[in-house]
Amino acid sequence: MNLIDMYIHEVTRRLPERNREDIALELQSTIADMLPDDPTEAEVKQVLTQLGNPAVLASNYRDRPMHLIGPKYFDVYINLLKVVLPIAMIITFIVLIGKIIVTSSGDQTIGAFIAMIISQTVWQLISTAMQTAFWITLVFAIIERTDKVADQIPVTMNFKTWTPDDLKQITPIPIKKRITKWHVFGSLLWTAIWATVYFNASNLLGIYNNRGQGLTFESPIFNQNVLQSYWLLIVLIIALEIALAIYKALKKQWTNKVAIFNTVTQIVALGILIVIFTNPNLWNDTFIIQFNEALSINKNVETWAAQTSRITIAVVLIFTVIDIIDGFRKARL
Amino acid sequence: MSQLLNSLTTELRRGTLTLAVLSQLKTPQYGYSLVQRLENCGITIDQSTLYPLLRRLEKQELVTSTWDTTESRPRRYYVLSAFGITIYNQLRAEWEKTSQELSLLMKGENHHEPD
Secondary structure (H helix, E strand, C coil), X not given: CCHHHHHHHHHHCCCCHHHHXXXXXXXXXXXXXXXXXXXXXXXXXXXXXXXXXXXHHHHHHHCCCCCCCCHHHHHHHHHHHXXXXXXXXHHHHHHHHHHHHHXXXXXXXXXXXXXXXXXXXHHHHXXXXXXXXXXHHHHHHHHHHHCCCCCCCXXXXXXXXXXXXXXXXXXXXXXXXXXXXXXXXXXXXXXXXXXXXXXXXXHHCEEEEECCCCEEEEEECECHHHHHHCHHHHHXXXXXXXXXXXXXXXXXXXXXXXXXXXXXXXXXXXXXXXXXXXXXXXXXXXXXXHHHHHCCCCCCHHHHHHHHHHHHHHHHHHHHHHHHHXXXXXXXX | CHHHXXXXXXXXXXXXXXXXXXXXXXCCEEHHHHHHHHHHCCCCCCHHHHHHHHHHHHHCCCEEEEEECCCCCCEEEEEECHHHHHHHHHXXXXXXXXXXXXXXXXXXXXXHCCC
C-alpha cells in the first residue's frame, strides 16, 4: 500500500460505514488533482501535509465535537459534580462506618481501631469518587453527542438557556445563617465516631497502662452489657442525627424548622443520656477503684459514680441548651 | 507576538470561509479547482476544513453535487442550489453591511486619535 492509500484509509476508518466509499473516492481524486503526473515521494508528502492530520480531517467530516464535554454543558457538568460527589462520599462513609461497627470483633486497642477505619475507608472513598465522576462524565459525554440542537448556547441547571427569571430562583444566604457541607460532614463524622466508641466502649474507653510493652488496656470505664442494653435508644439517636444532617444539607441554612428539628434531636439525646447515666450499674467497679487509687482519692464507690454522673449530665445539659438557643438565634438572623 | 496575531487572524477569517466558498459555486466546481480559484484571489484556506465544509453545505441543501466521470479521472462537482443562491445573497448583504459598519468604526477611531 502506498502513502496515499494509507492516508485515505486513516481518514475513512474513522468515518461511518455509509460515507466511507464516497469520501475515499473524492479524496483520491482531490489528491490526484493536487499532484503532478508521476509524483515523487516528497511531493506526495507535501500534499498530505497540506491535508493535515487524518484524525482532524475525519473529525471535520464527521461534524462531531473533538472534546468530551463542550461549553454548552460544561458549567452544568461541573456544578452537578460538586453537588453529587460530596453526597456520594458521605453516604459511602456512613455505610462503611456502620459496617465496621457491626462486624468489628471488639478486641482491638483504640490505635488499631482507628487504623482499621482509615485503611478500610480511604480506598473505598477514592473508588466511590472515581465511580461517581466516571458515570456523570459518561452521561454528559452522551448528551453532548446526542444533542440535535445545533446551538452552542450554554444551558443552566434546568437544562434550558439562561433567562433573567433564573435570578429569582437564587436566594442569597447570609454567611452567618449558612450551613456548610463541612458542618454537615462534621456532624455525620461525629455521629459515626461516638457510635463506634459507644458500642466498643469495653475495648476503647478505660485505663491504659504502660508496663514496658507499650500501652495495654486494663479495665473499662463502663459495663458494656449495661451500654448494650440501651441499643434501641442509641439507634434512635443515630437515626435522628443522620436525618437532621441530611435535612441541614438540603436546607443549606438555619431556618425555624431546622432549629426545631435540632431542638428535638438534642432533647431526645439528652433524655437518653440521663436515662443511661442514672443507671447505678453503668460504672465498672474495678475502674472506679483503680481510678481512685491512681489519684489517691478515698471515696465510696457509689458516691463517686453518682457524683460523676451528675457532673456529666450537668455539662451536657449546658451544651445542649447553648446549642438549641444558637440554632434559633441563627434562624432569626 | 506573531503567533497571537496569527490566531486572531485565523479567528477573524473563519467565519468568512463559507461566504468565500459559496461565492465561487455559481458554476460547478470540484474540490481542487475551488482551492485554486480561492488561492488566485489570495485566500489561502485550510484544506482539511474545505472538503468537509463542502459536504456540510450539501447536507444543509445549499449546494448539490454530482460525479462527473467523462474526464480522465472521476471528479465530484458542487454547485449552488436555488436555496443556496437565496442564502448566499442574504449572507453577502450581511457581510457588506458588517464591513461598512466596521470601516466606519475604524475611521471614527482615526478621527479621535489626535486627542
